[in-house]
Amino acid sequence: MLKKALIGAACLTAMTVAQAQAQQAYSDNKIKIGILTDLSGTYSDLAGKGTIIAAQMAIEDFGGKVNGVPVEIVSADHQNKADIASSIARKWYDTEQVDAIAELVTTAAAVAVREVSKEKGKIDLVSGAASTALTNAKCSPTGFHWTYDTAALANGTANAVVKNGGKSWYFLTADYAFGHDLQAQTERVVKANGGEIKGAVRHPFPNSDFSSFLLQAQSSGAQIIGLANAGADTINSIKQAKEFGITQGGQSLAGLLVFITDIHSLGLDTAQGMMMTTGYYWDMDDETRAWSKRWSAKMDGKMPSMVHAGTYSSVIHYLKGLAAAKTDDGMKVADQMRALPIKDASGFAKNGKIRADGRMVHDMYLAQVKKPAESKGPWDYYKITRTIPGDEAYQPLADSKCDLVKK
Amino acid sequence: MMTLFGIPTAALFGQLLLGLINGAFYAMLSLGLALIFGLLNIINFSHGAQYMMGAFVAWLALTYLGANYWVALVLAPVAVAAFGIVLERTMLSRLYKLDHLYGLLLTFGLALIIEGIFRQLYGISGMPYAVPKELAGGWNLGFMYLPIYRAWVVVASLVLCLGTWLLIEKTKLGAYLRAATENPALVQAFGINVPVMITLTYGFGVALAGIAGVLAAPIYSVNPLMGSNLIIVVFAVVVIGGMGSILGSVVTGFMLGMLEGLTKVIYPEAASTVIFMVMVVVLLIKPAGLFGKGA
Numbered sequence: 001m002l003k004k005a006l007i008g009a010a011c012l013t014a015m016t017v018a019q020a021q022a023q024q025a026y027s028d029n030k031i032k033i034g035i036l037t038d039l040s041g042t043y044s045d046l047a048g049k050g051t052i053i054a055a056q057m058a059i060e061d062f063g064g065k066v067n068g069v070p071v072e073i074v075s076a077d078h079q080n081k082a083d084i085a086s087s088i089a090r091k092w093y094d095t096e097q098v099d100a101i102a103e104l105v106t107t108a109a110a111v112a113v114r115e116v117s118k119e120k121g122k123i124d125l126v127s128g129a130a131s132t133a134l135t136n137a138k139c140s141p142t143g144f145h146w147t148y149d150t151a152a153l154a155n156g157t158a159n160a161v162v163k164n165g166g167k168s169w170y171f172l173t174a175d176y177a178f179g180h181d182l183q184a185q186t187e188r189v190v191k192a193n194g195g196e197i198k199g200a201v202r203h204p205f206p207n208s209d210f211s212s213f214l215l216q217a218q219s220s221g222a223q224i225i226g227l228a229n230a231g232a233d234t235i236n237s238i239k240q241a242k243e244f245g246i247t248q249g250g251q252s253l254a255g256l257l258v259f260i261t262d263i264h265s266l267g268l269d270t271a272q273g274m275m276m277t278t279g280y281y282w283d284m285d286d287e288t289r290a291w292s293k294r295w296s297a298k299m300d301g302k303m304p305s306m307v308h309a310g311t312y313s314s315v316i317h318y319l320k321g322l323a324a325a326k327t328d329d330g331m332k333v334a335d336q337m338r339a340l341p342i343k344d345a346s347g348f349a350k351n352g353k354i355r356a357d358g359r360m361v362h363d364m365y366l367a368q369v370k371k372p373a374e375s376k377g378p379w380d381y382y383k384i385t386r387t388i389p390g391d392e393a394y395q396p397l398a399d400s401k402c403d404l405v406k407k
Numbered sequence: 408m409m410t411l412f413g414i415p416t417a418a419l420f421g422q423l424l425l426g427l428i429n430g431a432f433y434a435m436l437s438l439g440l441a442l443i444f445g446l447l448n449i450i451n452f453s454h455g456a457q458y459m460m461g462a463f464v465a466w467l468a469l470t471y472l473g474a475n476y477w478v479a480l481v482l483a484p485v486a487v488a489a490f491g492i493v494l495e496r497t498m499l500s501r502l503y504k505l506d507h508l509y510g511l512l513l514t515f516g517l518a519l520i521i522e523g524i525f526r527q528l529y530g531i532s533g534m535p536y537a538v539p540k541e542l543a544g545g546w547n548l549g550f551m552y553l554p555i556y557r558a559w560v561v562v563a564s565l566v567l568c569l570g571t572w573l574l575i576e577k578t579k580l581g582a583y584l585r586a587a588t589e590n591p592a593l594v595q596a597f598g599i600n601v602p603v604m605i606t607l608t609y610g611f612g613v614a615l616a617g618i619a620g621v622l623a624a625p626i627y628s629v630n631p632l633m634g635s636n637l638i639i640v641v642f643a644v645v646v647i648g649g650m651g652s653i654l655g656s657v658v659t660g661f662m663l664g665m666l667e668g669l670t671k672v673i674y675p676e677a678a679s680t681v682i683f684m685v686m687v688v689v690l691l692i693k694p695a696g697l698f699g700k701g702a
Contacts, residue, residue: 040526041531041632042632043531046532201675202675203671203675204676204678207678208637209425209627211425211557213671215425215551216418216672218552232628232630232632235532235628243545244552244554245552245554249552261530265532265533265534267535267537269535302530
């Protein structure tokens with residue numbers, strides 16, 4: 001009897017010790033993921049609250065725990081400002097035991113947080129920001145760029161447009177780092193395909209009246225007016241181009257960064273026929289439809305942008321990395337994330353893989369906006385005309401200026 | 408081809424015309440602000456939010472009531488004015504005896520709350536609002552393509568501004584209003600209900616913002632922040648024109664719109680700052696503004 005009790009007690013002790021060891025591998029006995037995004041400004045529809053919902057879904061789908069350790073979410077509004085973003089990131093890492101920061105729309109905010117994360121050896125999962133700087137000069141061993149970037153947008157849209165005969169281009173460019181980067185990437189692709197650049201005008205950011213810039217684009221005689229801007233600036237450019245008879249006059253618009261939320265705001269009547277590149281569309285297959293409908297139910301019937309789906313995909317992959325690494329040490333988790341296959345319920349990241357520079361390379365899609373008659377209702381907006389293989393869409397690794405890439 | 412500042416004159420005419428159209432919005436909004444400041448001594452920082460509300464009333468009326476643009480043009484200013492009158496009666500009227508700063512802070516806070524509510528309800532991307540069928544299309548003027556709707560905006564704005572100016576300067580009601588600004592106690596002694604008149608003035612000023620919102624809806628994206636992007640420029644216009652000067656704000660609105668239009672061709676990067684540079688210069692040389700009286 002005594003012997004049995006002793007064995008029982010020994011077993012129990014061993015189990016407790018083992019559990020304690022498992023938990024110690026994750027500091028503070030919990031995993032905390034910070035969603036840092038624009039919750040009130042111009043990008044709060046394409047990213048914003050929807051990305052918090054997406055991250056919550058990722059945690060639920062993973063079972064709420066990593067090897068028995070609970071996962072929590074914190075969120076904050078960086079107001080698209082680099083200084084606010086970096087001070088929140090510092091506070092989260094230093095005093096609130098945050099293990100990773102995800103989403104990060106707006107290049108300036110993403111770069112600021114990247115520097116803090118790199119310094120602290122923490123993981124960042126960039127979804128909403130566009131600039132290729134994140135996988136070049138600003139790359140980090142624990143930093144990932146998940147959803148899209150300016151190179152992929154330019155390679156997708158500009159390639160297709162030039163091949164369809166749109167040889168001469170004029171740019172309307174938002175006058176800040178992102179706009180300049182997007183214009184430069186697009187010019188590179190246009191020229192490589194034998195196209196010609198007629199000129200560009202840099203408009204203030206944000207701006208509401210584009211008629212003056214559109215008139216300059218019109219008198220340039222270029223076949224294609226490339227919109228190297230985003231959000232409300234793109235919406236207003238497209239709306240006013242129609243008003244001034246630019247599209248009816250034979251010139252075409254190429255929206256270089258267009259989200260489904262922009263199309264919803266424009267209406268199909270105005271946006272029809274436009275070509276763009278996207279990393280995700282809700283109505284591609286059963287998987288994307290099922291995931292998007294779950295997200296939609298929590299978001300008053302809206303449909304997810306690529307940033308929403310990308311945030312889900314990046315967070316669930318991070319959780320897989322944590323589970324495989326059996327620790328929350330940033331470097332070890334990052335190694336596991338690079339090694340593990342990328343697949344999740346959102347249907348995002350088809351043929352996805354993570355490169356040494358932190359770029360998550362995956363298939364992109366060339367989409368054309370439907371005519372009003374072709375659409376069955378709200379959010380039925382895109383025809384996917386081509387799947388662009390990841391290696392074709394993104395900057396080749398050999399061209400990366402990231403110092404983590406072995407040359 | 409003839410050129411001016413290195414730009415073909417035809418293109419220059421086009422840009423001046425576009426500037427005039429933008430100036431129409433500056434004029435309408437700064438007129439309302441000047442009116443409210445002149446008679447109430449309130450710096451109405453919620454003017455941008457009220458402009459946004461005008462555009463949203465148009466969109467809501469179309470979406471939920473099927474009311475077209477012309478109905479909205481009447482409905483929106485009435486709705487926005489009613490809202491303004493409630494604000495004036497419940498909050499602003501308590502501040503007249505205090506420093507300007509209190510009115511500014513209150514209306515600024517209100518603007519943030521109103522914009523926050525709309526953002527919560529409708530998101531940030533904005534809502535589509537089509538140009539009314541009667542005003543669709545455009546004219547080819549040779550030097551540019553002028554959308555009929557833009558021409559309509561200029562005409563509507565000129566009529567509104569001129570009408571308001573006549574009302575204030577040439578009618579008996581306007582005379583009462585001006586008198587009440589100078590000496591409310593004396594005017595009240597003559598049996599005129601000054602508080603009601605002030606309330607209606609605020610309602611009228613705000614209604615102008617509401618109309619401007621409806622006029623803007625088919626051109627700009629109807630979104631909760633559309634007013635906050637514009638209001639700072641409009642304040643600069645009022646300051647340059649002279650606080651409280653009705654004619655000043657209208658003329659300055661159109662003039663600065665054209666100046667901004669020119670800047671967009673000559674050096675586009677400065678387009679968003681040129682008005683503020685003018686403001687600095689005017690404040691240094693003539694602190695009361697171009698049309699202002701006294702300091």
